[in-house]
Each structure stands twice: as structure tokens, then as C-alpha cells.
Amino acid sequence: MIEFEQKVWHDLATPNRILIGPGPSNVDPRVLQAMVRQPIGHLDPNFLAIMDEVKDGLRRLFLTENDLTFPVSGTGSAGMEACLANLIEDGDKVLVFVKGYFGGRMAQMAKRLGGEVIVVEQEWGKAFDPDDACKVIRQNSPKVVALVHAETSTGVLQPVEEIARCAREVDAIIVLDTVTSLGGVQVLIDDWGIDVSFSATQKCVGTPPGLAPVTFNSRAIKVLQSRKSPCKNWYFDALLIRSYWGEERAYHHTAPINMVIALREALRLIEEEGLENRWKRHQVNGLALASGLEGMGLSLLVCEPEHRLPVLTTVLVPDGIDDARVRMRLLNEFNLEIGAGLGPLKGQIWRFGLMGYSSQRRNVFLALSALGSILKDEGFPCSVDEGLDAAQQVYRNYEGVTVEV
Numbered sequence: 444m445i446e447f448e449q450k451v452w453h454d455l456a457t458p459n460r461i462l463i464g465p466g467p468s469n470v471d472p473r474v475l476q477a478m479v480r481q482p483i484g485h486l487d488p489n490f491l492a493i494m495d496e497v498k499d500g501l502r503r504l505f506l507t508e509n510d511l512t513f514p515v516s517g518t519g520s521a522g523m524e525a526c527l528a529n530l531i532e533d534g535d536k537v538l539v540f541v542k543g544y545f546g547g548r549m550a551q552m553a554k555r556l557g558g559e560v561i562v563v564e565q566e567w568g569k570a571f572d573p574d575d576a577c578k579v580i581r582q583n584s585p586k587v588v589a590l591v592h593a594e595t596s597t598g599v600l601q602p603v604e605e606i607a608r609c610a611r612e613v614d615a616i617i618v619l620d621t622v623t624s625l626g627g628v629q630v631l632i633d634d635w636g637i638d639v640s641f642s643a644t645q646k647c648v649g650t651p652p653g654l655a656p657v658t659f660n661s662r663a664i665k666v667l668q669s670r671k672s673p674c675k676n677w678y679f680d681a682l683l684i685r686s687y688w689g690e691e692r693a694y695h696h697t698a699p700i701n702m703v704i705a706l707r708e709a710l711r712l713i714e715e716e717g718l719e720n721r722w723k724r725h726q727v728n729g730l731a732l733a734s735g736l737e738g739m740g741l742s743l744l745v746c747e748p749e750h751r752l753p754v755l756t757t758v759l760v761p762d763g764i765d766d767a768r769v770r771m772r773l774l775n776e777f778n779l780e781i782g783a784g785l786g787p788l789k790g791q792i793w794r795f796g797l798m799g800y801s802s803q804r805r806n807v808f809l810a811l812s813a814l815g816s817i818l819k820d821e822g823f824p825c826s827v828d829e830g831l832d833a834a835q836q837v838y839r840n841y842e843g844v845t846v847e848v
């Protein structure tokens with residue numbers, strides 16, 4: 444007989460952090476409350492009704508009429524894998540625009556999936572010039588074009604409309620990563636002519652991590668239906684999943700019930716706020732933070748203001764300052780979580796995210812004053828007052844915009 448010695452688990456006490464990094468973000472208490480309930484079955488009529496609401500809410504958020512719109516069970520990378528695995532077959536030409544870490548992840552996935560991948564690179568911290576991007580698309584005539592809308596590793600917002608038009612000219616399918624942009628900045632899937640997009644719930648959508656909203660238009664569905672071989676990934680096969688999320692209601696895999704319920708509540712909150720008001724809130728808070736950081740004497744990584752992503756601001760770590768030590772002090776002394784640089788930007792930048800419930804004026808002032816006081820303490824002569832004044836000026840300029848939730 445096996446003798447088990449009982450292990451004593453202690454009660455869990457996670458800290459109450461203010462999440463102003465690259466994600467996850469804080470979520471509205473209403474979303475948390477919505478999750479805390481007994482699960483119901485994935486084919487329960489009540490759950491089927493919730494699924495319909497979620498699909499509708501996601502269409503309204505992506506601004507699309509696409510029937511095949513649903514949350515993939517998994518985080519943003521699962522959404523990425525789902526989109527690419529469905530579209531790519533062995534030897535397919537896939538053009539990936541890489542201007543940061545997550546573009547690089549798409550290129551890696553596309554290679555693993557058997558694609559003949561052409562990588563076009565841009566310096567980290569800059570956007571692609573749409574004319575240059577179009578030239579490469581026309582030269583290569585790929586089957587799939589993939590790019591990141593909001594590159595979380597650099598804080599760059601990529602203009603995509605013209606690139607999408609060129610992709611269509613050569614009959615390519617364009618896949619857009621909207622993980623960090625959806626719900627925080629304008630994403631117009633149908634107007635821009637985006638064929639496929641994936642996102643994640645833990646950033647500007649306002650739900651804990653665990654789901655990846657995706658959308659496929661009819662051009663993309665035709666590609667899926669005319670594959671020579673089935674999608675290599677059974678779990679993410681969109682045509683199989685459609686039989687569950689569509690009319691048929693056939694079991695595919697057990698939906699993460701409580702996460703879907705949380706997403707429903709987040710979508711309800713978005714509807715109550717109004718999408719345009721939500722974009723404006725993110726824009727103004729992002730602008731105030733960026734102005735405040737510059738006012739304090741810090742430099743931003745992204746030089747062109749029109750390419751700065753309001754929901755994620757990247758700032759250069761001043762010479763002589765220990766990047767990790769400052770982040771640790773923010774966490775330990777103020778409960779504030781910010782992000783470090785990734786890849787070549789490791790140790791070079793800090794990443795401040797103001798996404799979803801975290802995008803609030805109070806967090807902007809807290810971030811500026813906490814960072815400023817720590818930097819002064821660490822020997823960097825920054826002017827906290829000037830930073831706060833610069834942020835305040837932005838709010839004065841946008842009086843009337845609701846910047847708290």
C-alpha cells in the first residue's frame with residue numbers, strides 16, 4: 444500500500460497589483476464577478492445563448508460582418524497559431540512583416556507550419572512605410588501576408604489599410620495581429636479589407652488571459668475549404684470549430700465556460716462605454732503618459748508621434764540607471780507592474796501599458812510620480828513636477844473626454 448503524507452497547502456494571497464505593463468491588464472470588478480459561478484455545460488441552452496451574444500459582441504468590436512468570428516480557447520499565441528495553421532499548407536509563400544518580437548513569432552510559426560516564409564524587416568521602433576510594403580507584396584505575390592497592427596515589443600502602431608489593399612491586388616490573404624489594439628485603438632476589419640485577424644482578451648478587451656478572439660472573412664473561408672490537406676492542427680481547425688460555434692452546435696472541445704462568460708461581461712462593458720469613447724479614453728491617457736514622461740526629461744523609443752501606440756508607451760532607460768532595479772522598486776514599493784524590453788531592446792526600454800480597465804487618469808499620475816521619485820532616488824535628475832504638468836496639460840486640452848472608468 445502506498446502511504447501518502449498529506450501536504451498542507453496554504454491559503455493563496457495574490458498581491459493587488461496595478462498592471463500598467465504590456466499585459467495582462469487589470470479588469471473591471473464586474474468581469475471578475477461574472478466569472479465566479481458554477482460552470483454550466485458547453486451545450487446547455489443557456490450557454491448556447493451566451494455564445495451567440497459573444498459572437499455578436501466580437502463582431503461589433505472587430506467591426507466586421509464576418510460570420511466566422513469566435514474566441515479561440517487559448518491566449519493570443521493560440522489565436523495566432525489558429526489563423527496561420529488554417530491558412531498555410533506546405534510550400535505556401537507567406538510574407539511576414541517583422542518590426543518587433545511578435546512579427547518574429549509569426550514568421551517562426553509560419554515556418555513550422557510548412558510555409559515558404561519571406562521575412563521583411565524594419566528597425567525596431569519604426570513602422571513600415573506602406574509604399575515600401577506594397578512594393579514587396581507586388582514583387583512576391585504571396586498567398587498570405589502577415590503583420591502586426593500594434594507591436595507590443597516596441598510601441599509602434601502600423602498603418603495597415605494601404606497594405607491590405609495591395610495584398611488584395613495580388614489575391615493574397617492578409618492576417619492582422621490585433622492582440623494589443625483591439626478595444627483600445629481603431630480596428631476596422633471590414634473597412635480596411637482585412638481577411639483574418641486574431642486578438643487576445645487580456646489587454647484592451649478587459650478580460651483575464653485565456654481567450655483569443657478571431658475572425659475570418661468569406662475570402663479566407665474559401666481558402667480553408669479548398670485546402671489540399673486538412674489543417675495540420677486539429678484543435679485549431681476553424682472549419683471543425685465552426686460546427687460548434689455555428690448553427691450545428693456539434694461538440695468539438697469543451698469551451699472554457701467561465702472565461703466565455705467573463706468575455707461576455709467585458710463586451711457588455713464595451714458596449715456601455717461606446718467604442719469611440721473607449722478609443723478616445725485610451726488615446727488621451729496614452730498621450731498624457733507620453734507627454735508626462737517626456738516632460739520629466741525621458742526619451743521615447745518611437746520618434747514619429749503618428750506611429751506611437753497610445754495603449755503602450757516605450758521609454759528609453761536613462762544611461763547609468765539599472766532597468767531591472769527600477770522595475771522591482773515600482774513593484775515592491777508601489778505595486779506597479781511595468782514591462783521590460785524584449786529581444787534587442789532588453790535592458791534598453793521600459794514598456795508602460797494603459798489598456799482596458801488599466802487605462803485611467805489616476806494610473807497615469809501614479810506611474811509618473813512613482814517612476815519620477817524612484818529615478819531621482821537612483822540619481823537621475825528628472826523633473827517630476829514638469830512631467831505632471833505636461834500630463835495635466837493634455838487633460839486640459841481634451842476636457843470633456845471621459846478618462847476614468
Ligand code: PLP
Nearest residue numbers: 518519520545593595622623643
Ligand atoms: N501578439 C502580440 C502583438 C502580443 O503583444 C502578444 C502578447 O503580448 C502576442 C501576440 C501573444 O499573446 P499571448 O502572450 O497572449 O499568447
